[in-house]
Amino acid sequence: MNRPWLAAVSLAPLLGATQTLLQASAIALCSLLVIGLHRLCMTPLRKVLDGSAKLFASVLLAALLVTCLELGLRAWALxxxxALAPYPALIAVQCLLFEFALGNNARWRTAAMTLAGFASLCIAMGLTRQLLGEFANLRLASLLPGAxxxxxxxxxxxxxxxxxxxPSRRQGKL
Known part of the structure; x- marks a missing residue:
């Protein structure tokens, strides 16, 4: 998997949507849900589509899932x-990156480990930023540069x- 690209794309939601533990948990859960559904729905399509048709289907599916997520959030958790603002829309880019970084092979374990790492980092950032902002009275922690x-x-x-x-084989001889 092309981890530097995934890390670069994940920085915006990670830094922008983790001001509190609630926001961090929400963006982590939304990412897990949408990317997991995207991978699940693209699995049968990968076998019948190729090239630009697969790219087009992946883009449409990512846009559909993110739009449904945003409408659901607006309906039930306004x-x-x-508070999350534009960050749930950026999950569509993560879906596309996951799709083409993992390729045709169904590497569910790699995807699950990467998503679990992203979710745990989101929660750690949210918790730390909230604790520093509220209890340590460090206002910078709740702003983007502080993140x-x-x-x-x-x-x-x-x-x-x-x-x-x-390892000992890498150490120089004395």
Whole structure:
């Protein structure tokens, strides 16, 4: 899977729609739902369509699913829909990226692991931003530049925790 492209496309909803834990949980759940449904609906279509027909079907299906999601949010959760603003529409781009990054192979495990990582990062960002904004009275954490700084700190913490020692064959001889 082309992870740098997926990470780049996922940054806008991750940074913009995670001001609170509720918003972060909502965008994570919406992403899981729409991308999962897109993959599920495209599975039988991949076998019968090829080339531009498959691309056209994927674009239409992603647009359909995201439109249904936005209409559902406006009908049953208007305050949440207004808080999420344009970010649920960007899930359609993630659907297309998943479709063509994974290709014709049904790599459900790879897709599920990537989506689970995105959802957990959304929830971690939302929780941290809400805690820093409300309890630590750090207003910057609830703004977009603060989210970018916080993401950098979370990634640095992740790299520090997952730091591995180089194998002995890579170490120089003394």
């Amino acid at each position: 305050p949440l829909s207004l 970018l700084m916080l993401l950098g700190l979370l990634l640095a913490l992740y790299n520090r925790v997952r730091q591995r020692r180089a």
